Amino acid sequence: MLSLNVMVVDDSMLAVKKMEAMLEKMGHKMVRSVNSGALALEGYWQCMPDFVTMDITMPEVDGIQATKNIIATFPDARIIMVTSHGQEEMVREALKAGAGGYVLKPVNEERLAEYIKKITET
Numbered sequence: 308m309l310s311l312n313v314m315v316v317d318d319s320m321l322a323v324k325k326m327e328a329m330l331e332k333m334g335h336k337m338v339r340s341v342n343s344g345a346l347a348l349e350g351y352w353q354c355m356p357d358f359v360t361m362d363i364t365m366p367e368v369d370g371i372q373a374t375k376n377i378i379a380t381f382p383d384a385r386i387i388m389v390t391s392h393g394q395e396e397m398v399r400e401a402l403k404a405g406a407g408g409y410v411l412k413p414v415n416e417e418r419l420a421e422y423i424k425k426i427t428e429t
Contacts, residue, residue: 311357311427314339316347316373317389318365322412326360326389329416333423344373351377351384358385358426360419361406363397371400378405385426389414 313335315326327337341350345368351359359377363370370388377384388401388409398409407426410419
């Protein structure tokens with residue numbers, strides 16, 4: 308798998324650090340993290356990552372709206388949602404908004420790798 312640049316959007320610093328460690332283990336590089344959906348579009352524009360991991364539940368602007376904002380400006384953006392159990396309706400909304408897939412917390416490295424491969428090979 309190619310080494311890709313990733314932006315992580317999550318309001319939990321612990322989740323960001325875990326995601327960064329997992330991505331680096333896979334050979335990818337976290338080029339930016341933002342702690343709210345409100346900052347996601349600006350962060351995307353600043354670093355133009357190969358893909359984004361996006362938490363769904365965040366204060367101010369949730370991951371679904373942040374995904375819509377990014378896709379509206381950057382239609383080719385690749386986004387993987389990160390969600391908790393019991394958020395199936397929100398996942399459906401995120402997929403309709405343009406996300407390429409989702410992984411459940413705690414994030415399974417193999418499943419994340421599958422989605423990274425899926426969204427970057429299309």
